Amino acid sequence: MVHVDGQPLGIPSVRCGGLGRADERYMLLPRGKRGPGWWGLLKLTDKGLVLREVKYGETSRILTVFTQNHGILSVSAKGSLNPKSKLFSASGLYSYSEWVLREGRKTYFADEAAPIEVFFGLRERVESLYLAAYIAELAQMLSPVGEESARILRLTLNSLYMLSHHKKDPALVKAVYEMRALAESGFMPGLLACEECGKYEGGPFHFSAASGTLLCGSCAEKREIMCNLNEGALAALRHIVLSDDDKLYSFTLGKEGLGCLGVASEQYALHHLHTPPRSLVPLQMILNGETKDR
Numbered sequence: 648m649v650h651v652d653g654q655p656l657g658i659p660s661v662r663c664g665g666l667g668r669a670d671e672r673y674m675l676l677p678r679g680k681r682g683p684g685w686w687g688l689l690k691l692t693d694k695g696l697v698l699r700e701v702k703y704g705e706t707s708r709i710l711t712v713f714t715q716n717h718g719i720l721s722v723s724a725k726g727s728l729n730p731k732s733k734l735f736s737a738s739g740l741y742s743y744s745e746w747v748l749r750e751g752r753k754t755y756f757a758d759e760a761a762p763i764e765v766f767f768g769l770r771e772r773v774e775s776l777y778l779a780a781y782i783a784e785l786a787q788m789l790s791p792v793g794e795e796s797a798r799i800l801r802l803t804l805n806s807l808y809m810l811s812h813h814k815k816d817p818a819l820v821k822a823v824y825e826m827r828a829l830a831e832s833g834f835m836p837g838l839l840a841c842e843e844c845g846k847y848e849g850g851p852f853h854f855s856a857a858s859g860t861l862l863c864g865s866c867a868e869k870r871e872i873m874c875n876l877n878e879g880a881l882a883a884l885r886h887i888v889l890s891d892d893d894k895l896y897s898f899t900l901g902k903e904g905l906g907c908l909g910v911a912s913e914q915y916a917l918h919h920l921h922t923p924p925r926s927l928v929p930l931q932m933i934l935n936g937e938t939k940d941r
């Protein structure tokens with residue numbers, strides 16, 4: 648096999664639009680395995696998380712894979728439901744794996760996959776499974792590309808880890824994911840201070856889902872608007888949007904603050920998405936029945 652950095656030898660650049668990154672490896676298939684046209688020639692390796700699976704035939708699946716460097720791809724995993732398949736353990740829903748993919752005309756084909764993390768713990772609690780489905784749907788709706796893709800994939804993996812290992816309340820993970828994913832996707836709210844008087848903190852504030860801005864208690868009162876954030880929720884909102892990745896989940900919030908934060912983040916997400924995620928209502932029903940402070 649011939650390994651070429653950036654772009655395969657002899658492949659017209661138009662075929663590689665958007666895929667050219669220095670850390671990728673492209674390979675030419677051995678001469679005997681080349682299909683007709685250029686599409687059959689390209690292979691790529693990338694790490695990716697399975698967001699969705701649709702079964703077809705007896706043992707095959709079409710997967711939606713959130714990759715680190717190539718955004719969200721549709722991947723055919725032939726025979727992957729057969730326990731003897733080399734794809735079996737790495738291609739399940741919410742598996743994070745190292746993939747070797749072959750580019751086809753309409754979809755990619757999984758040639759090899761090795762599991763890195765399979766998030767078994769998600770299956771232990773029903774609210775974790777419903778929230779994982781919601782997170783997966785949000786990721787697909789935001790459909791990040793380029794550097795945004797790597798950042799939102801990292802957020803998604805961190806959030807699934809918190810759920811899988813029961814480290815954080817699912818209601819908190821939901822709020823963190825909504826706010827951070829939107830902020831990483833270009834919908835950065837203006838949380839510095841009251842947009843009217845510049846007050847930074849103290850007492851309740853109003854957060855506008857439509858404009859993503861803050862009003863302090865007295866400015867909100869002058870406009871006859873109800874405050875919707877207590878002090879804890881405001882601090883948490885700022886932390887979620889501004890903290891480094893490795894500190895993202897390093898905070899706690901009381902029940903009342905989490906309630907405020909949850910409403911604010913959900914309204915912010917719904918305002919900026921074109922349509923409400925289908926998985927939201929079932930998730931709300933589960934969380935409203937079972938959420939507790941952990």
Ligand SMILES: [Zn+2]
Pocket residue numbers: 841842843844845846862863864865866867
């Ligand atoms: Zn003010």
